[in-house]
Amino acid sequence: MTPTQTIEIHPSTEVPPVIQLPQPGRIFADRHARFAALSQQHSLSDWLAYLGRLTQAQHDIALTLDTLAPPPPDAVERARQHGMPPLAALSYPRPANWTDIARRLAEKMAKGAPEAMHAPLAALGAMTVTELDAIADALLDGRIDPDALPETTIVAAALQTIWTALAARLDVKTLAIPDPSELCPCCGSLPVASILKTSAQINNLRYLHCSLCNTEWNVPRATCTACNTDRDVNYRQIDGDDGSVRAECCDHCKSYLKIMAQEKNPGVDPVADDLATLALDLLVDEAGYSRSGPNLLLLGGAG
The missing domain is CATH 3.90.1670.10 (FdhE-like domain)
Structure with missing residues (x-):
């Protein structure tokens, strides 16, 4: 008779993290794969597939942003002491080349885009830095121009890509859950x-x-x-x-x-x-x- 074996299950002794920083090398690639799966036999399949292509473009660009400089430690500490996020979306300076990233996204999306998107994507590529900054400022302040929705989506994707790369370079030990707790501890967004x-x-x-x-x-x-x-x-x-x-x-x-x-x-x-x-x-x-x-x-x- 085979002796009875007792299998002991030990719960993890690790303390679950309070904050998890993003991984730019995989977050957008995983999202692209999810969009691809969701677009199968969905009533909004074309739109979901388009957004899947957009997240793939975000992934491609995110891989080039590994040298993006995070805020200096003293600035992060000041933000922590004042209960503020170190990458506050409305006040943290955007990288000087952020508009180039938006244009690169538009250029990538123009290939194979639905006909209705051709004009907006071309228009974004021709916008000045001032015009793109105005769209970004309005977006981050919750003010959306109904006449520029496709362009705003590309600007949003560019800012997402940049802020994800910035957040990934923070030291999670320097962060704290803000009050109110529904705001992101890194950038203060909802x-x-x-x-x-x-x-x-x-x-x-x-x-x-x-x-x-x-x-x-x-x-x-x-x-x-x-x-x-x-x-x-x-x-x-x-x-x-x-x-x-x-x-x-x-x-x-x-x-x-x-x-x-x-x-x-x-x-x-x-x-x-x-x-x-x-x-x-x-x-x-x-x-x-x-x-x-x-x-x-x-x-x-x-x-």
Whole structure:
């Protein structure tokens, strides 16, 4: 008779990270792959495929930004002492060549772009630095020109790529969760969504995902990420879906933000899966809730 063997399972002794900095070498490549998967047999397949190409272009450019200088340590320390993010989107100086990056993205996207995008992409390529700076300033301040949505999406993608590269070069030990906690500890931007992560080190902890620099930071579950209440939160999803993407809705402030579960679908991406579930936005919007964080790639619309 074979003796009984006892298998001992030891939980990870590592403390889960409070803040996870982005990895520019893979974040956009992974997102491109997710867009490619989501675009199969989707009612918005052409649009999702276009955004997949845009994230591939972001990846190509991100690989060239490894020498981008982070803020000096004394500036990071001053920001920490004052409870401010070191890469504050509205005040941190953009690299001198950021407009070249926007033009490179437009040039990459012009090849094989839908006919409706030809004129906007050409127009962006001809814009002056002043004009591009004005679009970027308005975007980061939440003011969107409805007559320049396609151009704004390219500018947003350029800023995403740059801020992701900058955030990756920070020392996570110098960062702290800001107050209010719904703002990114690196750049102060709002989150695009939250994600329940599963790994050997992280077991279903909830992280907010920055809409600009792709940093993630831990916040308690079942808490409104806009007003911090834990009493009036409910969850909604499209009937028949697998539950990997739900809307976390707050009856106190009437806001919502999507929450995604890796346990349900390991491949979920906060940006791509958000854009592939616009029907959920319509559902909760009709129920009287307003979205609390932006998706910068949604600015060009879905049609």
